[in-house]
Amino acid sequence: MTLPANASVLIIGAGPSGLMMAAQLLRYGIIPVIVDAKQGPTNQSKALAVQARSMEIYRQMGLADRVVSEGKPAAGAAIHIWGKPAAELSLSKAGVGLTPFPYVFMYPQSKNERVLLDYLTLNCCPVYWNTTLQSIVHNADNTEVTLLNNGQEQIVTCNWLIGADGAHSIVRKSAGITFNGDTYQHKFYLADVKLAEGFQDDFVHLFLSSKGFAGFFLMPEAGEYRVVGNIPADLSERESLQIDDVLPHLQQVTGSPVNILQVNWFTSYKLHHRMADKFRSGRSFLIGDAAHIHSPVGGQGMNTGLQDAYNLAWKLAGVLNGKLNVSILNSYADERMPVARDLLNSTDRVFNVVTSQSWANNLFKKYIAPRILKFVGSHDKLKTTFFNQVSQLGINYRDSKLNIHLGKLTKIKAGDRLPFLEIYDEKKQAMTDIHTWCSKPGFTLITVGAIKEDYLFTLAKWITLRYAGTLNFFHLPPSGKNRHVLDAFEIGPGQRKAIIVRPDMYISYMNDVVDIEMMNNYLKNVVGFIPDGAGG
The missing domain is CATH 3.50.50.60 (FAD/NAD(P)-binding domain)
Known part of the structure; x- marks a missing residue:
């Protein structure tokens, strides 16, 4: 080509x-x-x-x-x-x-x-x-x-x-x-193998001893493992190492025989x-x-x-x-x-x-x-x-300049990964989850709590005029079936919250007030949106 x-x-x-x-x-x-x-x-x-x-x-x-x-x-x-x-x-x-x-x-x-x-x-x-x-x-x-x-x-x-x-x-x-x-001092080997007798569980097995270490990581195929270990000092300079060269040392580390039926891949390397x-x-x-x-x-x-x-x-x-x-x-x-x-x-x-x-x-x-x-x-x-x-669920961007956190929420803050919460979609009368709501490309505005229907219509109209195709919109009204969602976002009776979720499912904006002017200001002046329509 x-x-x-x-x-x-x-x-x-x-x-x-x-x-x-x-x-x-x-x-x-x-x-x-x-x-x-x-x-x-x-x-x-x-x-x-x-x-x-x-x-x-x-x-x-x-x-x-x-x-x-x-x-x-x-x-x-x-x-x-x-x-x-x-x-x-x-x-x-x-x-x-x-x-x-x-x-x-x-x-x-x-x-x-x-x-x-x-x-x-x-x-x-x-x-x-x-x-x-x-x-x-x-x-x-x-x-x-x-x-x-x-x-x-x-x-x-x-x-x-x-x-x-x-x-x-x-x-x-x-x-x-x-x-x-820097480069780590020791040299290591990696082998993808099929064992004659594997472990009777789906655990990763790590062996530690005065001789070194070895890890057995299960692979998708039955009986196959990734084996990683340190190369002993007397072999560290040897060219073209093979599994048979390190097998005696591996068995010293594990304290038991390791019977290998098949080697799919073997390599030695230094780590950096x-x-x-x-x-x-x-x-x-x-x-x-x-x-x-x-x-x-x-x-x-x-x-x-x-x-x-x-x-x-x-x-x-x-x-x-x-x-x-x-x-x-x-x-x-x-x-x-x-x-x-x-x-x-x-x-x-x-x-x-x-x-x-x-x-x-x-x-x-x-x-x-x-x-x-x-x-x-x-x-x-x-x-x-x-x-x-x-x-990596715990990774957050709370210190990012793209965030605005306005409100009393203490558990979940702007910059956090959007928590995975199952929800009952009142509109579709079906169970879904909040991540599914954010599956489309673009930002997602989620309003939660008691909001009058005419204001929801105003919100939808504002998005259509200024952020069509770049800002998706969902509303979650208060209900017994979604009480756990309101609790997660610390929303009490009569309260509401506006949440803007980035395309990578991190929360970037949280506010106890659902206000178009404030959200528009955030999207334009903090995120840097170039809205549709004259006057943005």
């Missing part, structure tokens, strides 16, 4: 982050150009866990049913110390009521790429494989990118450039953005923890591993990249469609950099505990860590807190 000469958005990299970026832009009518140096999508499992927040994105896109049918939920984690079971943390009920996906879902990167690639194909957006980035010229009004496509050099001029090209990002280097961080000091430079943006890389603890890496794309795409589409002021693009780095920094720090701390072989750390792992895990496992509130952290 011949590359187009011009593109509104050029995405370099067709891994999960780049594919999600393209898919999200397509939801808003923007057809990007996406290229990748590989010959095609990966057939290696690579990243394994899809967290609940990412599953909610797939649900909004209408892809969740397929994803659920092709993966497997993990029931929790079990720790083995010096070969003996020490503690379990069951997460089977920790997320119930918080999300439609109350589990950590095992769905390899290869399958994520396939489902997103199929979405692009259905929307007539090809990926230009075997296309390498040669050079970038940054201009004030556009970016000229020289690409080598199947051996032929072509120049693509784009309005916006997305670097989803991984840890060695050429987009990042071209923009002169530093990638601060790094973060770009900027996520944007002019007309270039960084997402996913191009912006941040960290240890695989908690299965956060791929999910953070998916969330990067989810955050940026609606803002960029709004600018390209002439609906949002270009200044909104500043909020991408403002919102996502603190998230990446916090994840980098937290995963780094946990990973150092797991891998360190110091005497103090071995004492901690042997005697203290199991007690902590048992304590957390015996307290539902602590398990829920842990699940919120791992699932």
Whole structure:
């Protein structure tokens, strides 16, 4: 295929982050150009866990049913110390009521790429494989990118450039953005295997000992596991390691035989923890591993990249469609950099505990860590807190400049993810949920409580005249069937609330007063909407 000469958005990299970026832009009518140096999508499992927040994105896109049918939920984690079971943390009920996906879902990167690639194909957006980035010229009004496509050099001029090209990002280097961080001291291996005798549960099993560590992560296929472990010092310099080389050490760590029937993939590598000091430079943006890389603890890496794309795409589409002021693009780095920094720090701390072989750390792992895990496992509130952290449901943008919080609400605030709440739709006389109300592209205004019908009509008319196609509208009147929703938003008898939800299902505006002028002022002057109609 011949590359187009011009593109509104050029995405370099067709891994999960780049594919999600393209898919999200397509939801808003923007057809990007996406290229990748590989010959095609990966057939290696690579990243394994899809967290609940990412599953909610797939649900909004209408892809969740397929994803659920092709993966497997993990029931929790079990720790083995010096070969003996020490503690379990069951997460089977920790997320119930918080999300439609109350589990950590095992769905390899290869399958994520396939489902997103199929979405692009259905929307007539090809990926230009075997296309390498040669050079970038940054201009004030556009970016000229020289690409080598199947051996032929072509120049693509784009309005916006997305670097989803991984840890060695050429987009990042071209923009002169530093990638601060370090490389972990130890070397590790990863093996996707089929075991003769697997575990009799759906837990992730982590083995810790004075020899090192090993993790067994269940995969969707029966009897198959991802095995991750440290390479012992005497093998660290050996070339072309194979599973048979590390198997004796693995069995020392687990304290029992590990019978492998089949090896689907084996690789050895060093891990890095790094973060770009900027996520944007002019007309270039960084997402996913191009912006941040960290240890695989908690299965956060791929999910953070998916969330990067989810955050940026609606803002960029709004600018390209002439609906949002270009200044909104500043909020991408403002919102996502603190998230990446916090994840980098937290995963780094946990990973150092797991891998360190110091005497103090071995004492901690042997005697203290199991007690902590048992304590957390015996307290539902602590398990829920842990699940919120791992699932990324707890990530918020409360400090974002896009938020306005007016009112006495203390539990849920502007900047929080919209909570998942089942609701009885009085209009349709059927059960649904508040996330489904926000499934269409664009912002969503939800009014809750006692509001006169003529004012609801005025609201609908205002939206139609000024924000048609960009602001969806739903109203939830007070009723016994929806009392839990009113309680969640702390709405008492005779009270009401206006809630504006962003396209990425974060609350951006909350007010105890339902007032058109205040909402219009917020949308125009805070978000940067360019309303329809003269006088906006």
